[in-house]
Amino acid sequence: NKVLAVLAVSSVAMMGLSACGGDAGTESTKVLKVAFNQNASHPQAVAITELSDKLKEATDGAFELELFPDEQLGSQAETLELVQSGAVDMAIVAGPLLEAFNPDFSVLNLPYVYDSPEHQMSVLNDPEITGELFDSLETSESISIVGAYHGGVRNVYTGAPVETPEDLAGQKIRIISSDTNVAMLGMMGGVGTPMPQGDVYTAIQSGVLDGAENNELIYADLAHAEIAKHYSYTKHLMIPDYFVANPTVMAAFSDEQREALETLFAESVDSELASFDSKVSEAKAKAEAAGATFHEADVEAFREAVTPLHEDKVNNDVTKAIFEKIDAAR
Ligand code: GCU
Incomplete structure (x- = not known):
């Protein structure tokens, strides 16, 4: 099984890292695996990589993100299941997949519902509009939604x-x-x-x-x-592309770290959108x-x-x- 092989290799690599100590301050770095179904030059991949660097700095080395692009960990539906079970920490998944857990998500996936990518992003990442809907999957489905990226037209x-x-x-x-x-x-x-x-x-x-x-x-x-x-x-x-996490992963963040993640994520949403047109x-x-x-x-x-x-x-x-x-x- 390709997915398990990748996961096994990466945890061995992590064990290796903690065993030899590494740089001061990185010893206890928690490396969060992020499943991604597109390639490493996709604007979302670039955004996640930047987010990882900034998150590591903001949390004094407590967290970083490791991207697994190109469906290495499976199709989006498969990686969503891995996030729910905790086998994978995080993933980027397309909005329609969440309708299977709560049909109300459909309202955010309707044709011609947004005037522009900017309109789309202002809706999706406004907690006043989507906060309760996003929270609805946390306990019942073990899916935490960190936020949404633009995924093209x-x-x-x-x-x-x-x-x-x-x-x-x-x-x-x-x-x-x-x-x-x-x-x-x-x-x-x-x-x-x-x-x-x-x-x-x-x-x-x-x-x-x-x-x-x-x-x-x-x-x-x-x-x-x-x-x-x-x-x-x-x-x-x-359609929205959601950055989702296993709730246990999110619970490991202190309030301050969580706030840093949210601020940095919002920045990464803007830079992802800004780079989309040239791509x-x-x-x-x-x-x-x-x-x-x-x-x-x-x-x-x-x-x-x-x-x-x-x-x-x-x-x-x-x-x-x-x-x-x-x-x-x-
Ligand atoms: C877009 C979207 C992806 C999705 C893909 C698809 O590229 O950004 O999240 O997986 O479409 O059609 O499956």
Whole structure:
């Protein structure tokens, strides 16, 4: 088992470190393992690495973070389970996965709900808006949410340009697993097919899928651009990527250390967002070099098609209150 092997190797490495002492002040450093499903140059990976350095300094060497990129510890759903059991300390997971534990999270994953990445981040990291929802997973599910990163704007890619929902008729499009996403892709005209990110390339290549929906980074970095050459700007979704931790890990932080983590995390959210656009430009150039083309789509037609989903999912006091606050934050 690849995951256990990685975990075993890293704990041996840690034992080695504490056995030989190391630099003064690092002897008792707790190295928190962070599972990540994308590559080490992704803006979130860079943000976590910076956060680790600053956290180590702010806590006088008590904590640092060690990133395991490229699905080394498993798919996002698998790493979420490892965080819940405590086998892995932390992970970055896409918002739709949390709907399985509390369907109210759906309100933060709806298509066309945010005007801009800045709007999205101001909503997600405002404890007045999301605090109670985030806390809801702590005791019952053993998931602490430290906060949320921007994860790009998602668009559709297949073997042909997509301009309107009619163009997606009969097309199997990979989505991140959630009821909301299945319903959304259906309303967009296609057939939503849940699958872990790492399986998508082979599935498109073998014809199991006709395409997928994601940001430009994934499209280029996972070489999807080679096998689904038309990327169409439906701009339907901005999903949160949550930085989650096992609650026992968080309990090891003193109040002061926790405060430092929160402040530094907020800084890392800003720097991640600031670097996203240039990564998108790089990714587009890379995808074009691989033979891909980018197209405008009829965004209004897609927006209209998915509107009923807002009514379906904003269906109780919790989601209504959050939805109103999202609106007010525009
Ligand atoms: C985005 C998102 C990831 C997610 C991925 C996916 O890249 O940032 O968290 O895993 O999409 O589609 O699976």
